[in-house]
Amino acid sequence: MADLSVNICGVDFKNPVIPASGTFGYGREYEHLFSLEKLGGISVKGTTLKKRTGNLPPRIAETPAGMLNSVGLQNPGIDHFIEEELPYLLTKNTVIIANIAGADVEECVQIAEKLEGTQVHMIELNISCPNVKQGGAAFGTSCSMASQVTKSVRNATTKPLIVKLSPNVTDITEIARAVESEGADAVSLINTLMGMRIDINTRRPVLHNNVGGFSGPAVFPVAVRMVWQTANAVKIPVIGMGGISSGEDAIEMMMAGASAVQVGAVTFSDPFAPVRIISEIDEFLNRKNIDSVRDIVGTVKPW
Numbered sequence: 001m002a003d004l005s006v007n008i009c010g011v012d013f014k015n016p017v018i019p020a021s022g023t024f025g026y027g028r029e030y031e032h033l034f035s036l037e038k039l040g041g042i043s044v045k046g047t048t049l050k051k052r053t054g055n056l057p058p059r060i061a062e063t064p065a066g067m068l069n070s071v072g073l074q075n076p077g078i079d080h081f082i083e084e085e086l087p088y089l090l091t092k093n094t095v096i097i098a099n100i101a102g103a104d105v106e107e108c109v110q111i112a113e114k115l116e117g118t119q120v121h122m123i124e125l126n127i128s129c130p131n132v133k134q135g136g137a138a139f140g141t142s143c144s145m146a147s148q149v150t151k152s153v154r155n156a157t158t159k160p161l162i163v164k165l166s167p168n169v170t171d172i173t174e175i176a177r178a179v180e181s182e183g184a185d186a187v188s189l190i191n192t193l194m195g196m197r198i199d200i201n202t203r204r205p206v207l208h209n210n211v212g213g214f215s216g217p218a219v220f221p222v223a224v225r226m227v228w229q230t231a232n233a234v235k236i237p238v239i240g241m242g243g244i245s246s247g248e249d250a251i252e253m254m255m256a257g258a259s260a261v262q263v264g265a266v267t268f269s270d271p272f273a274p275v276r277i278i279s280e281i282d283e284f285l286n287r288k289n290i291d292s293v294r295d296i297v298g299t300v301k302p303w
């Protein structure tokens with residue numbers, strides 16, 4: 001067996017595969033399928049300060065090799081997460097990442113402060129959500145808003161801070177550099193791409209929210225490109241995601257510069273995907289006589 005362990009911001013992961021936020025709940029639904037301890041880590045469903053019921057249905061639609069979602073951050077709120085979900089997750093021997101989101105900077109800070117008193121291992125700050133106090137544009141679409149929220153959350157927590165970037169920007173490297181300079185310990189990318197479909201018989205958008213986030217295998221080349229550009233632009237570790245559905249995809253993402261990967265939409269069509277991908281990474285490394293998965297990070301040889 002190859003050495004699959006990685007270290008990100010001082011946190012040891014037994015392997016580089018992490019179910020992506022919003023696609024794995026709090027892990028409970030998967031425990032009857034496989035032991036959560038097989039996973040490198042778990043990024044849990046995005047948590048806001050208060051409970052949210054999310055958007056009206058329909059809020060999921062299939063697309064060729066992908067899906068659109070407009071779940072709208074449905075979640076039970078940070079207190080429920082800390083009291084009911086985190087103690088269970090912390091009994092598992094895997095890295096627990098709290099994915100957090102807020103409608104303004106203050107909400108993100110308050111969530112981070114509440115997590116400070118817990119044993120959660122890392123925080124992943126989702127900056128793809130709208131900043132309601134600044135016209136509703138997503139924090140992650142402007143350097144100044146991304147900097148401001150990163151700086152404030154940085155000051156509120158001593159936990160390793162991953163900032164999760166939005167791909168819905170002209171130049172993702174500018175945002176990555178901005179959050180790095182405000183103290184992000186790592187960046188993760190990509191979140192979903194904004195998309196839309198219309199039912200031509202009813203002339204209604206297929207999602208009640210009209211638009212939604214596009215993810216799944218169809219977005220993989222976009223994600224690889226953005227991870228490669230970002231890994232070349234920052235010194236902090238990059239966690240890559242977007243369309244990964246096999247161990248070979250994970251290897252490709254790591255060659256582009258990702259130190260670890262997250263696996264999202266594929267889990268809906270193959271619930272065993274995260275553990276399958278771990279063994280496929282191992283098979284690839286053994287086949288190629290590579291001792292450690294760390295040896296492939298950033299090894300793409302651009303023309």
Ligand SMILES: Cc1cc2nc3c(=O)[nH]c(=O)nc-3n(C[C@H](O)[C@H](O)[C@H](O)COP(=O)(O)O)c2cc1C
Nearest residue numbers: 020021022046069126190191215216242243264265
């Ligand atoms: C149904 C669904 C819910 C999601 N919820 C969240 C969330 O709460 N927080 C977050 O940061 N990303 C969320 N995402 C984005 C994923 O974590 C991931 O960044 C994106 O789907 C790209 O990866 P994939 O193509 O492997 O799915 C969600 C994605 C899906 C499909």
